[in-house]
Amino acid sequence: GCTGGSKEEKNTSGSGNTVSISFSGAFALYPLVQTWVTEYNKIHPEIRFDVQAGGAGKGLTDCLAGAVDVGMFSRELTDAENEKGVWSLSVCKDAVLPTMNVKNPLYNEVQARGVKKEEFKAIFVDNSIKTWQQLLGKGAGADNINVYTRADAAGAADSWAAFFGKKQENLKGIGVNADPGVADAVRKDLKGIGYNNTLFVFDQKTGNKLPGIDVVPIDVNGNGKIDADENFYGNLSTFLQAVNDGKFPSPPARNLYFLTKGKTQKKELLDFFKWVLTDGQKFVHVAGYVPLSETTLTEQVQKL
Amino acid sequence: MSTQIETLLKSNLTTTVVHNNIPVVEIDKVNVYSKGHHILKNVSTIIPKNKITVLLGPSGCGKTTLLKCLNRLTDLYPDLKVSGSIRIDGDNIFDAHKDITAIRQKMGLLLQRPYPLPMSIYDNIAYGLKLKGIRNKKIISAKVEKHLKEVALWDEVKDRLKTSAQRLSIGQQQRLCLARGLAVEPEIILADEPSSALDPISSRVIEEEFIKLKSGYTIILVTHILRQAKRLADNVIFMYYGEIIESGPAQQVFENPQSEILKEYLRVGH
Amino acid sequence: MSTQIETLLKSNLTTTVVHNNIPVVEIDKVNVYSKGHHILKNVSTIIPKNKITVLLGPSGCGKTTLLKCLNRLTDLYPDLKVSGSIRIDGDNIFDAHKDITAIRQKMGLLLQRPYPLPMSIYDNIAYGLKLKGIRNKKIISAKVEKHLKEVALWDEVKDRLKTSAQRLSIGQQQRLCLARGLAVEPEIILADEPSSALDPISSRVIEEEFIKLKSGYTIILVTHILRQAKRLADNVIFMYYGEIIESGPAQQVFENPQSEILKEYLRVGH
Amino acid sequence: MMTFRRKYEERFFRALSFLFTAIIVFVLVQIIWTVVKKGFPSLSWQMITQEPKGGFYFGKDGGILNAIAGSFYLAVCSTILAFVISLPVALFMNIYLIRYQRLLIGIRFFLDVLWGVPSIVYGAFGFTLLMYLGYKNSLGAGIITVAAMITPIMIRAMDEVLKTIPIGLQEASYALGSTKTETAYKVFFREALPGFATAILLAFGRGIGDAASVLFTAGYTDHIPHGFSEPTATLPLAIFFQLSSPIEEVQNRAYAAAVILTVIVLVLSVSARLIKMKK
Amino acid sequence: MLLSRKLTDNISSKWMVTCLTFCLLLPLAIGTGLVFKSTPLLSEHRLSELVFSKDWFPSDNRFGFWSFIVSSVWVTVLSLIISIPLCLLSAIYLTQYAPKWFLKFMRPVIDILAGIPSVVYGVWGLLIVVPLVGDKIAPFFGKESLGYSLLAGAIVLAVMSIPYILNMLLEVFRQMPVELGEASLALGATKWETIKHSFLRKGSTGIISAFGLGFSKALGETIAVLMVVGNVVQIPKSMFDSGYTLPGLIANNYGEMMSIPSYDSALMFGALLLFVIIVIINVIFRYIIYKSEAL
Ligand SMILES: Nc1ncnc2c1ncn2[C@@H]1O[C@H](COP(=O)(O)OP(=O)(O)OP(=O)(O)O)[C@@H](O)[C@H]1O
Ligand SMILES: Nc1ncnc2c1ncn2[C@@H]1O[C@H](COP(=O)(O)OP(=O)(O)OP(=O)(O)O)[C@@H](O)[C@H]1O
Ligand SMILES: [Mg+2]
Ligand SMILES: [Mg+2]
Numbered sequence A: 001g002c003t004g005g006s007k008e009e010k011n012t013s014g015s016g017n018t019v020s021i022s023f024s025g026a027f028a029l030y031p032l033v034q035t036w037v038t039e040y041n042k043i044h045p046e047i048r049f050d051v052q053a054g055g056a057g058k059g060l061t062d063c064l065a066g067a068v069d070v071g072m073f074s075r076e077l078t079d080a081e082n083e084k085g086v087w088s089l090s091v092c093k094d095a096v097l098p099t100m101n102v103k104n105p106l107y108n109e110v111q112a113r114g115v116k117k118e119e120f121k122a123i124f125v126d127n128s129i130k131t132w133q134q135l136l137g138k139g140a141g142a143d144n145i146n147v148y149t150r151a152d153a154a155g156a157a158d159s160w161a162a163f164f165g166k167k168q169e170n171l172k173g174i175g176v177n178a179d180p181g182v183a184d185a186v187r188k189d190l191k192g193i194g195y196n197n198t199l200f201v202f203d204q205k206t207g208n209k210l211p212g213i214d215v216v217p218i219d220v221n222g223n224g225k226i227d228a229d230e231n232f233y234g235n236l237s238t239f240l241q242a243v244n245d246g247k248f249p250s251p252p253a254r255n256l257y258f259l260t261k262g263k264t265q266k267k268e269l270l271d272f273f274k275w276v277l278t279d280g281q282k283f284v285h286v287a288g289y290v291p292l293s294e295t296t297l298t299e300q301v302q303k304l
Numbered sequence B, C: 001m002s003t004q005i006e007t008l009l010k011s012n013l014t015t016t017v018v019h020n021n022i023p024v025v026e027i028d029k030v031n032v033y034s035k036g037h038h039i040l041k042n043v044s045t046i047i048p049k050n051k052i053t054v055l056l057g058p059s060g061c062g063k064t065t066l067l068k069c070l071n072r073l074t075d076l077y078p079d080l081k082v083s084g085s086i087r088i089d090g091d092n093i094f095d096a097h098k099d100i101t102a103i104r105q106k107m108g109l110l111l112q113r114p115y116p117l118p119m120s121i122y123d124n125i126a127y128g129l130k131l132k133g134i135r136n137k138k139i140i141s142a143k144v145e146k147h148l149k150e151v152a153l154w155d156e157v158k159d160r161l162k163t164s165a166q167r168l169s170i171g172q173q174q175r176l177c178l179a180r181g182l183a184v185e186p187e188i189i190l191a192d193e194p195s196s197a198l199d200p201i202s203s204r205v206i207e208e209e210f211i212k213l214k215s216g217y218t219i220i221l222v223t224h225i226l227r228q229a230k231r232l233a234d235n236v237i238f239m240y241y242g243e244i245i246e247s248g249p250a251q252q253v254f255e256n257p258q259s260e261i262l263k264e265y266l267r268v269g270h
Numbered sequence D: 001m002m003t004f005r006r007k008y009e010e011r012f013f014r015a016l017s018f019l020f021t022a023i024i025v026f027v028l029v030q031i032i033w034t035v036v037k038k039g040f041p042s043l044s045w046q047m048i049t050q051e052p053k054g055g056f057y058f059g060k061d062g063g064i065l066n067a068i069a070g071s072f073y074l075a076v077c078s079t080i081l082a083f084v085i086s087l088p089v090a091l092f093m094n095i096y097l098i099r100y101q102r103l104l105i106g107i108r109f110f111l112d113v114l115w116g117v118p119s120i121v122y123g124a125f126g127f128t129l130l131m132y133l134g135y136k137n138s139l140g141a142g143i144i145t146v147a148a149m150i151t152p153i154m155i156r157a158m159d160e161v162l163k164t165i166p167i168g169l170q171e172a173s174y175a176l177g178s179t180k181t182e183t184a185y186k187v188f189f190r191e192a193l194p195g196f197a198t199a200i201l202l203a204f205g206r207g208i209g210d211a212a213s214v215l216f217t218a219g220y221t222d223h224i225p226h227g228f229s230e231p232t233a234t235l236p237l238a239i240f241f242q243l244s245s246p247i248e249e250v251q252n253r254a255y256a257a258a259v260i261l262t263v264i265v266l267v268l269s270v271s272a273r274l275i276k277m278k279k
Numbered sequence E: 001m002l003l004s005r006k007l008t009d010n011i012s013s014k015w016m017v018t019c020l021t022f023c024l025l026l027p028l029a030i031g032t033g034l035v036f037k038s039t040p041l042l043s044e045h046r047l048s049e050l051v052f053s054k055d056w057f058p059s060d061n062r063f064g065f066w067s068f069i070v071s072s073v074w075v076t077v078l079s080l081i082i083s084i085p086l087c088l089l090s091a092i093y094l095t096q097y098a099p100k101w102f103l104k105f106m107r108p109v110i111d112i113l114a115g116i117p118s119v120v121y122g123v124w125g126l127l128i129v130v131p132l133v134g135d136k137i138a139p140f141f142g143k144e145s146l147g148y149s150l151l152a153g154a155i156v157l158a159v160m161s162i163p164y165i166l167n168m169l170l171e172v173f174r175q176m177p178v179e180l181g182e183a184s185l186a187l188g189a190t191k192w193e194t195i196k197h198s199f200l201r202k203g204s205t206g207i208i209s210a211f212g213l214g215f216s217k218a219l220g221e222t223i224a225v226l227m228v229v230g231n232v233v234q235i236p237k238s239m240f241d242s243g244y245t246l247p248g249l250i251a252n253n254y255g256e257m258m259s260i261p262s263y264d265s266a267l268m269f270g271a272l273l274l275f276v277i278i279v280i281i282n283v284i285f286r287y288i289i290y291k292s293e294a295l
């Protein structure tokens, strides 16, 4: 559906002007979109991209306000949001991971045992598990579990809350600003626990875990220990594979989206979207995200 | 207008200015209050043209306030309430729509406490000249020199004309402000103790300057030095606690004082 | 110490203070510069105790600067360079480690341009009393009244003691500052033209006050009014362009002036 | 004689004030030091001469010239705009309205309220207005928002300076027959000039350092803006985004950007004071 | 009088009035805008419930702002308790006691600090202040704290507002007429007495307004505070507890305002609350200034 785009194209190609496309939104998508626009500029130098991070919500607001062309979004849209007439395009996946300090004296126990979904809920939402003893039983010390959460409205927080069917506002704990904030807080606090976007747990270049923090493995089947097929946190690619295979629950794995205010008529933008879903997907993995499955991809391409 | 003056003269017993003088300033029932304090009490008088009128009176009697009224500087003080009328060449300066700047330019007030403007000595005088529209650098330089010489300040400052005027001694500041005030060539000069901080020699220079100016200007002079008053005055106004007690030609007032207080004043001041 | 003074007296020809006076202030080769401008030139003199020493000189000759040196208020002006020594009761006030506050409290300087502190009339005087450690409200009230009466200001302000002092007329401000200065009861009073803004009657009151004070205090007085100088002076110092030209007992200086400029000064000022 | 208490009161407060100054200096120097220590190693010529290239946000080549230029345009233009509004207002209050103390109290109250409005509210307000008018995020919108934010800062700082000018000076000027305008611009302006320099620098500093107001209005871009209608990058946002990166090199570049910002402010501050001294 | 002078005077005074009108209309416009934007919320909930309830569950349509108000006031007041004595005494030291070069050296330093973005202050707070509060200050008072606390926020705020308050105070002291100092010193007052009785009095309005402005600045500061204050919706019981300030609430959630019904209205109401607090505080400060000027 490229009707109406032809006129604009004439305008731009005729005068040799550049077209500008602006993005705003999720921190989670920011690095990947940066990669995409640089790659895309190599074949379409006439397009000028302006990319701004600020959190998923800001992307939505800006896009609905017409302040930017595209919103970057990192959680599921709510009904209220859908009603406002947003058009969304899912472009890739990533995941949110619970984290802890590597130097935690109970580190080995936690790694072997894992934590069940209900237990996470008791820690993050109900606040009924307050100490490590309550979590791990008699042997552990009576120290508090220090819970850290995102202060800024974030896709990460919402996806983590969605794991328990809740919202960000239901998450307890000290609110810290932005992903690196939570990661640093946990890194500094032996008794801390938090959650982060994938790229703040694994080093995108080496694929290894970043120093100081580690994942709290999720006991998916709830048998009280981490089985071999639950242990896919070794490095980035095994983890991404697990997300891809659906072994890691979703949420907290999630789709990442592009939003526009109603379906866009701008031809250049539609072209870019198409490229993202086709050739662009090969950069997704490199940048530390999970590409969409073939079926989803074709579904999305059809939406254009 | 002349009939108006006539009635004014009759209505005010203390105003006994010699009739052949043309009045330029007519002050009529001026009252100034400040929060219940009555500073000027029903002051009426007439200032004749091309004469020196000396304003005498003990400290705090309202001399400065009267001069400030003439220039409408009372506007600056929110708590002063002024009533009455002051006519200059027939125009009431309290009329709300009067162009006060033009009036002020006509009436040069030399303030009792000298305030050099925050500029160099040279610019302090050039400032007034520029206000008059003089732009030519040479003319300005010449005039600056002329006016500084008039007040006997030239020799002391000629090699530091470009330094800040606020560093001068008080007496130097007073002379500078005098020169600055004269440079704008107002028609009426209101001089509030212009030589209070000066030594006798400088004072004399200033006095001679005033006498020279008399022919072209109308001068109102406040002074505490009785000898100076006697040397300069054509007319004298004596104020006491906000009222005009006596006024008239100098000779008459000095030689034939009516009130006890003025007699005492003249006796001690001698 | 006395030999030191002796030599000083001999070394300085112009210093012919009568010998039976005990000196309290010894000024020795004081020089003040401001950016190449030589304001005080090698000034040396001695101020005797319990006498009134009158400082005369044309405007801008450095009188105020000399008084400020005595009080080390020159410290406030970064561009003034001061050298020499000033001994008060034998202590050099330029010694870096001298407690300057104690010295200043001993030497009350009455500034040439009166500057009321930003408080009420009452508090302006109470301020100095409180500095002396007087806390009792009654005593303070009584002293405020006494000192305001001394300077003949009481009647004018008694019903507005709690209003701002900065609204007073200039002459009233001058008297207030005088009263404030006297209230701290300094041993040495440095009065810089204390009656320049006053009418003859108020001036006389102040003069009489000084004469009364003389027995207990040492007074240095700057004035431009020659008659006042003659009425008050025990000793006279005459300055000209930053130098001391003549000094000595009043009678000698007034009746037998040596320099041309002083003769002229006395003639005109008469 | 000085009583014991007076002497020790003087000493005590002198020492205390010294101590407090020392604390302030220590903290201030420590902040600057923290920034410089973290940012200096990442500082390079490339950072201030190039726009971000592909991969810059993953620790590869490029610089933040876009943000430097953007911040510079934004701060300079908004400071000028604010000055053009502030100067007349401050002078008007202290010259024309001097007689109307009650009115002045009211005006100062309004200005203080404006001063206190958090920059985030300015940002939100600016954004709403922008939406209403149908404009996109742009340099022009940023300039207007920031100017609105720093104007009250400038006016109040100027007002504080002008208020202390003695009334005698105003009398002296009028007595010569100056108009109010002449009194304002030739006498008051001169007397207050050193204070004004401080006011302008203060406002400039706030303008160049504030993120919350431009976050909603100025947008962000990897390019240098060529007109008021284009979005612009700013240093605070560049710092903010880079700090949010998972990659440590990029985070360190945020500090380097802060060092650059520091240097810009330092240069301006010192040169403004030098000019003032020459006067 | 020359026509051109008259004309200039005329034009310039018109321009002055225009600018002033503009400045006066702006707060009115902002205030009205905020009221307008928060009417949907106000029509659904009682005002007293919004202000005094501490339940904050936007998805359940429960908006209680009390915890935010309390935290904001705590942080602001604490920061002023820290910064007022620091700034006042150091302004005194710098202008009255310190050598000239020191003041000259301090001015650019202060300017720099006014220009450093608040994010950087926030990072500094995370690196230095949070551990300081958690590991040193809280144990000293026998409390347990993770460091993310009202006190940490207050310290960061105090440091941030130093350049503003100090600069204004320096200006107030610099403008003090030399004669005033002379008059008091000549009476034998010590330097400190001169400062205490004369300078502080003469500069009182300037000093009070500097603090008033400092208060506003502290109350409205967003990013740096939210980085260290913990952002927990609760009524803090001591300065070592975490809190959540109003500006933090707006900044954190401004982006989300499209997603929950009434949320945008609630955030605007938060801004309105801030605005109202600032108005109230300014009324108080203006009143104090008015009293101190009325001497
Ligand atoms: N702070 C200063 N910086 C530079 N020059 C100064 C300063 N103070 C005074 N002067 C200069 O020093 C000279 C003496 O000044 P001083 O105030 O001592 O004079 P004075 O004798 O008191 O005169 P007057 O009778 O007019 O008060 C003057 O020429 C004056 O311009
Ligand atoms: N702005 C003002 N507010 C209140 N009272 C004032 C104001 N200006 C002057 N006064 C009072 O009015 C009276 C007259 O003051 P004015 O300055 O006119 O006296 P003056 O005759 O000039 O005295 P001097 O010779 O001392 O200068 C004084 O009592 C003074 O305290
Ligand atoms: Mg007077
Ligand atoms: Mg003098």
Ligand SMILES: O=P([O-])([O-])[O-]
Residues within 6 Å of the ligand: A026, A027, A028, A029, A054, A055, A056, A057, A074, A153, A154, A155, A156, A157
């Ligand atoms: O991607 P987020 O910044 O919204 O978590």
